[in-house]
Amino acid sequence: MNRWLIENATMITMDPAKPVLEGWLSVDGSKIAAMGAGSAPEEEKRQAGGTVNGDGLLFMPGLINTHGHAAMSLLRGLADDLKLQEWLENHMWPMEAKFTGDDVYWGTSLAAAEMILSGTTTFVDMYDHMDRVAEVVEQSGMRASLTRGVIGLCPPDVQTAKLNEAISFARDWHGKADGRIQTMMSPHAPYTCPPDYIERIVAAAHELGLPLHTHMSETAAEVAQNLKDYGVRPVEHLDRLGLFSRPSLVAHAVHLNDEEIAILAERGVAVSHNPVSNLKLASGVARVPELLRAGVAVSLGTDSAASNNNLDLFEEIRLAALLHKGVSGDPTAVPAAEALRMGTVYGAKSIGLDGVTGMLKPGMRADLIALDIRKPHFVPATDYMSHLVYSASGADVAHVWVDGKQLLKNRELLTLDAEKIRFEAQRAFGRLKG
Amino acid sequence: MNRWLIENATMITMDPAKPVLEGWLSVDGSKIAAMGAGSAPEEEKRQAGGTVNGDGLLFMPGLINTHGHAAMSLLRGLADDLKLQEWLENHMWPMEAKFTGDDVYWGTSLAAAEMILSGTTTFVDMYDHMDRVAEVVEQSGMRASLTRGVIGLCPPDVQTAKLNEAISFARDWHGKADGRIQTMMSPHAPYTCPPDYIERIVAAAHELGLPLHTHMSETAAEVAQNLKDYGVRPVEHLDRLGLFSRPSLVAHAVHLNDEEIAILAERGVAVSHNPVSNLKLASGVARVPELLRAGVAVSLGTDSAASNNNLDLFEEIRLAALLHKGVSGDPTAVPAAEALRMGTVYGAKSIGLDGVTGMLKPGMRADLIALDIRKPHFVPATDYMSHLVYSASGADVAHVWVDGKQLLKNRELLTLDAEKIRFEAQRAFGRLKG
CATH class of the missing domain: 3.20.20.140 (Metal-dependent hydrolases)
Structure with a gap:
């Protein structure tokens, strides 16, 4: 799916023009195509080859x-x-x-x-x-x-x-x-x-x-x-x-x-x-x-x-x-x-990547992560920017995309073989130590 | 099951006599009954009403x-x-x-x-x-x-x-x-x-x-x-x-x-x-x-x-x-x-509970937790005491027992209704804020 859509999303955009957005975000290829408040326009829905339901998730830049x-x-x-x-x-x-x-x-x-x-x-x-x-x-x-x-x-x-x-x-x-x-x-x-x-x-x-x-x-x-x-x-x-x-x-x-x-x-x-x-x-x-x-x-x-x-x-x-x-x-x-x-x-x-990554904004790369906020430490829903800093941890990250490609889905690594890496890393350590 | 057994366990006991133990631990009612290195004795296995396989887990006191x-x-x-x-x-x-x-x-x-x-x-x-x-x-x-x-x-x-x-x-x-x-x-x-x-x-x-x-x-x-x-x-x-x-x-x-x-x-x-x-x-x-x-x-x-x-x-x-x-x-x-x-x-x-909890030791209360160590941040298996302090987080906890009773199983709360608590806590906040 070259163009896809996230709906029902709470987003911490890091864009000073609109730091928190409740709405939708579309990705086209490697880039964020468009974003908006509320429901996605019909045109976006028609173009989307797939949809991610953002319910229970908090989106932010990677x-x-x-x-x-x-x-x-x-x-x-x-x-x-x-x-x-x-x-x-x-x-x-x-x-x-x-x-x-x-x-x-x-x-x-x-x-x-x-x-x-x-x-x-x-x-x-x-x-x-x-x-x-x-x-x-x-x-x-x-x-x-x-x-x-x-x-x-x-x-x-x-x-x-x-x-x-x-x-x-x-x-x-x-x-x-x-x-x-x-x-x-x-x-x-x-x-x-x-x-x-x-x-x-x-x-x-x-x-x-x-x-x-x-x-x-x-x-x-x-x-x-x-x-x-x-x-x-x-x-x-x-x-x-x-x-x-x-x-x-x-x-x-x-x-x-x-x-x-x-x-x-x-x-x-x-x-x-x-x-x-x-x-x-x-x-x-x-x-x-x-x-x-x-x-x-x-x-x-x-x-x-x-x-x-x-x-x-x-x-x-x-x-x-x-x-x-x-x-x-x-x-x-x-x-x-x-x-x-x-x-x-x-x-x-x-590292010279301003305007490229680090913000959810149309035209920038689709490097984004979604945290599972159905956990006690995200309750109550007072201020998600505060929760991200003072309460969240990396273990809350459910999904990760870079250049619009998903690398992590429900905490499963899609591009790396976790089991093999664990085995080989342990073996490499044993050899170095031995 | 009044008496049960943990086998294949890596344990950080916090007992200075034996800080790290690879072996087994049996629980009888609310207390730790016995512990040992290697495989559990046949007598322990016969008495056990149930067994937890400790493979891939790290046990420590709650x-x-x-x-x-x-x-x-x-x-x-x-x-x-x-x-x-x-x-x-x-x-x-x-x-x-x-x-x-x-x-x-x-x-x-x-x-x-x-x-x-x-x-x-x-x-x-x-x-x-x-x-x-x-x-x-x-x-x-x-x-x-x-x-x-x-x-x-x-x-x-x-x-x-x-x-x-x-x-x-x-x-x-x-x-x-x-x-x-x-x-x-x-x-x-x-x-x-x-x-x-x-x-x-x-x-x-x-x-x-x-x-x-x-x-x-x-x-x-x-x-x-x-x-x-x-x-x-x-x-x-x-x-x-x-x-x-x-x-x-x-x-x-x-x-x-x-x-x-x-x-x-x-x-x-x-x-x-x-x-x-x-x-x-x-x-x-x-x-x-x-x-x-x-x-x-x-x-x-x-x-x-x-x-x-x-x-x-x-x-x-x-x-x-x-x-x-x-x-x-x-x-x-x-x-x-x-x-x-x-x-x-x-x-x-x-709080006056030395000898009661805070250590894995026979005769003390069976207040223990098990962390899932099949995650990249526990690799390599160099020093689990170091990993617990410098690398682990609460999100790694898979199982929790207090007084020998399991409260958390594979991160599922057994005694509390997480969904209801989330809902009621959010509602209570709304009322207080309102």
């Missing part, structure tokens, strides 16, 4: 996870409650060093299954063996912004090889999977890439016309080290290296001073806020209310399942709304609607 | 929610993101003033449905019209510690009437519902009860041989006011009034100094930590690592759905594990096992 390392789902629960260096050096890195392309494929498949089951339709992924990640995006039907994250703490020939690999991946896969894949260039972090290497990566991004993604100012120690090594804090350092001369997205940005917030706002740098990961690794609490006030597009990321340990973006949305109230002492900080924007429209904006 | 106002679920999503006084005075209190016994009944039924569906088997409730709350406990099959919270900002005759009502309720219902109901006495808070009224409530608790429950030091403003009004901070104030001379449970305890923590530890006062509510109302972050280090029994509460806005205790468990790491800068603060103890054994201890 969620956008703007920072993660999907394949690391294979390491979920391997090590927790440890000092960062011990966690990295004794647990994460030794395992990751053994990752093959197949491990990345099954780890990313596991993550994709979990993301679809919890309402995420678009994700950003920075990892290695990215062609295998792209394969999962193609198969799963999800939308993604992918990037080979490069660490430059290695001899020049290895640096060059990694950079070339990142460039090839970014060039070959940009626009693939019917346009659902886009790519970025990524120095892993200012503390893992020498300045001249970052400049080469930035130059490549200019040449390819692609955005940049990096980790930045995740810990206080990292900021102190940057000051010691380069005489400036990370924001100024990256700004000098030209990173912000391309559209860019920085993950974490926990430790920022006022001047750095002003620079990020001025350069139009987007920030991926990862509240669960930042708490779990004891990195601290990002200055989200100040960033939002300065006009920075702050979106949400889960980071990997090794430091979270799930990929339910509803949890990040809720924590973004809760945490900054408690820490600032201001109960009006990050209100529900703003937290939802962080998980949708600001996410789209962060 | 969760214990040690602070809440269940009936306020009727006000979920009514008002959020507001200054505390505005929220209370313009939204909560005007609605609550209209609550009838029927409203309390349906609001509490809604809460009970949500709690069972998210794995809570025991809850503490402080509210009004408590006989109607007790009715829900009887019908639902849950275990509860109930108390009529009294506010003393009223003429002496009204104070006396309220106290008598609280005493009658506490005396009449203690030990009812086959022993699943116990009662407490509750001055609402030091700032809503004059000192002499608190003393009268404490005297009544002594006479009845019951524990005490109250709100304490939730906000910085409340502590400042206590100092102004009585010359001491709330802990010393309540200690002087004798509140801690009975077993007592204080909710929130966000703003404590070192001396107050020492007093609470010395008097054996239990603390109900409500992290979501404390963040949402911008009250602050309780000093949980310090309280635990001092030996205080710190359990977890959701508070009401009006300031949360759900009753999923897994979320409080996860936030307890995450929040204190991020705020203290110590990634080893409140490790997974400790967060789980807060939601189970420490909860039981807080």
Whole structure:
């Protein structure tokens, strides 16, 4: 059915012109064709090859996870409650060093299954063996912004090889999977890439016309080290290296001073806020209310399942709304609607997809999810925007569509084989561990 | 079936002698009869009137929610993101003033449905019209510690009437519902009860041989006011009034100094930590690592759905594990096992039910839950204690038993009529709002 219709729908559109709509929505191919209040016009009904009855469901745009390392789902629960260096050096890195392309494929498949089951339709992924990640995006039907994250703490020939690999991946896969894949260039972090290497990566991004993604100012120690090594804090350092001369997205940005917030706002740098990961690794609490006030597009990321340990973006949305109230002492900080924007429209904006996804609006891609609201925690029907932020979880998601194609139907994955993924992911972990 | 058996079970027992057990568990009437590793002995199989196959399930003790106002679920999503006084005075209190016994009944039924569906088997409730709350406990099959919270900002005759009502309720219902109901006495808070009224409530608790429950030091403003009004901070104030001379449970305890923590530890006062509510109302972050280090029994509460806005205790468990790491800068603060103890054994201890519930152990009540672990976010099977804390949610709970009786089966409520509750709760809200 190329054109189809949703009727009797309650929709949280995220469109400021009409945030809540009780009515109908039609999809034509990969796009939202039309929407309206009340009953669908006869013309819409005639054209529809199929109809979804929206009764008992709440529709909203698919969620956008703007920072993660999907394949690391294979390491979920391997090590927790440890000092960062011990966690990295004794647990994460030794395992990751053994990752093959197949491990990345099954780890990313596991993550994709979990993301679809919890309402995420678009994700950003920075990892290695990215062609295998792209394969999962193609198969799963999800939308993604992918990037080979490069660490430059290695001899020049290895640096060059990694950079070339990142460039090839970014060039070959940009626009693939019917346009659902886009790519970025990524120095892993200012503390893992020498300045001249970052400049080469930035130059490549200019040449390819692609955005940049990096980790930045995740810990206080990292900021102190940057000051010691380069005489400036990370924001100024990256700004000098030209990173912000391309559209860019920085993950974490926990430790920022006022001047750095002003620079990020001025350069139009987007920030991926990862509240669960930042708490779990004891990195601290990002200055989200100040960033939002300065006009920075702050979106949400889960980071990997090794430091979270799930990929339910509803949890990040809720924590973004809760945490900054408690820490600032201001109960009006990050209100529900703003937290939802962080998980949708600001996410789209962060990766150049504003006007494409993150909103229910005619002409935009039909990336939408439907939550089952016949559950006690959605009662009474006071304010569904509040319920989505403060009461819902990914487990409430019943249906998911991307580009108008259904990926989840009554919590059944239509494009991925959940049973096989579970089996292969467990087997891959056993091999890595063994 | 009076005696029945669970086989092929992975169990997180919370018993320090044997935290994880792969094996079998038998229930006889309301109690856990026996447990063991591997296959059940033939004798157990012969005696069993029925068998549950634990394959694909993870068993653990039912969760214990040690602070809440269940009936306020009727006000979920009514008002959020507001200054505390505005929220209370313009939204909560005007609605609550209209609550009838029927409203309390349906609001509490809604809460009970949500709690069972998210794995809570025991809850503490402080509210009004408590006989109607007790009715829900009887019908639902849950275990509860109930108390009529009294506010003393009223003429002496009204104070006396309220106290008598609280005493009658506490005396009449203690030990009812086959022993699943116990009662407490509750001055609402030091700032809503004059000192002499608190003393009268404490005297009544002594006479009845019951524990005490109250709100304490939730906000910085409340502590400042206590100092102004009585010359001491709330802990010393309540200690002087004798509140801690009975077993007592204080909710929130966000703003404590070192001396107050020492007093609470010395008097054996239990603390109900409500992290979501404390963040949402911008009250602050309780000093949980310090309280635990001092030996205080710190359990977890959701508070009401009006300031949360759900009753999923897994979320409080996860936030307890995450929040204190991020705020203290110590990634080893409140490790997974400790967060789980807060939601189970420490909860039981807080309300005098240690040895009764909160642990899977022969001789203890058969209050247990089973989570469906055939979901991507439980893969790989690295460490189920970690997965329960950092990855699970209440929606993973498939089965719930209290006193050996099944309340939830494959997410279907067996003792409550979910459809009717949804309808009546919505209708009650409409009438209150109208």
